[in-house]
Amino acid sequence: MSSIEIAAAVLVLVNVALVVRRSMWNYPFALVAVSLYAWVFFGQKLYSDALLQLFYLAVNLYGWWNWARSRAESGEVQVERLSGRGRILAAGICAAAAAGWGWLMHTHTDAAYPWWDGSIAVISIAAQILQSRRKWESWVLWIAADLFAVPLFAVKEIWPTTILYAILLVLAVRGLLDWIKKTA
Numbered sequence: 001m002s003s004i005e006i007a008a009a010v011l012v013l014v015n016v017a018l019v020v021r022r023s024m025w026n027y028p029f030a031l032v033a034v035s036l037y038a039w040v041f042f043g044q045k046l047y048s049d050a051l052l053q054l055f056y057l058a059v060n061l062y063g064w065w066n067w068a069r070s071r072a073e074s075g076e077v078q079v080e081r082l083s084g085r086g087r088i089l090a091a092g093i094c095a096a097a098a099a100g101w102g103w104l105m106h107t108h109t110d111a112a113y114p115w116w117d118g119s120i121a122v123i124s125i126a127a128q129i130l131q132s133r134r135k136w137e138s139w140v141l142w143i144a145a146d147l148f149a150v151p152l153f154a155v156k157e158i159w160p161t162t163i164l165y166a167i168l169l170v171l172a173v174r175g176l177l178d179w180i181k182k183t184a
Contacts, residue, residue, distance in 0.1 A: 008036035009164040016168055019131065020175040022077040022182070027064040031057060044156055045112045048105055048121035055125055063132030070134060079182045082130070082137050090126055090137070098122040113152060120148045136183055139176035146172055 011033035018026035038053035067077050082090065098119040105114030127141035146169035153162040 002040070004036050005040045005158065005160050008033050008040060009160045011036070012164055013167060013171075016171045016175075020171055020178060022067075022079070022179075024064070024067055024077070027060055027067075030060045034060065040158070040161070044158060045110060046117050046152075046156070047109055047111045048101065048114070048117040052121040052124055056128060059128045059132050063128075066132055067134065076182075077134060079136055079179045080134050081183050082135050087137060090130070090141075094122055094126050094141075097125075112156065116148065116152050120145050120152065123148070136176065136179035139172050139179060142172040143169060143176065 011029050015026045015029040015033055018029065034053040034056040038050050038057075041047075041049035041053065070078050101122050102115035102118035105111045105118045111117060123141050123145040127138045127145060130138035130141065146165050149165045150162060150169065153159075153165060
């Protein structure tokens with residue numbers, strides 16, 4: 001357990017709590033947290049998760065811009081839903097990308113748990129993209145990612161991160177319920 005991991009975990013908690021509330025202030029916390037977690041995951045040879053943090057950096061910048069221009073007159077960020085076709089497409093892309101990424105990590109790196117880690121990374125990418133586009137279905141994917149991540153991080157014995165992802169699971173359920181209520 002490192003102080004960097006603990007700081008990153010605290011920043012992620014603040015970030016996600018603010019996302020649940022649809023607060024624009026989530027983005028500064030996210031940018032610092034993902035930078036710190038890139039370091040933590042690289043050190044654990046969880047390369048998919050380390051690369052994922054770099055992706056998060058870029059998508060959080062996009063999300064900040066998108067959310068800033070998507071507020072209602074009340075100042076709240078407007079939430080939307082995917083079409084049925086969009087949901088099927090997202091699921092198919094996730095499955096194919098997880099298989100492809102897992103294979104790449106398995107055959108070309110010394111990654112610990114390449115398939116497991118790769119699947120979490122792909123699901124998280126899809127969730128982050130949907131979240132930055134203000135889709136409530138993003139929370140369903142966050143729940144799935146957290147359900148896979150908690151046992152992986154426990155196996156790797158990165159306990160602050162394991163606890164963080166267990167808390168994130170609870171926050172994701174709350175986010176899903178809150179965002180469904182606010183769907184435009």
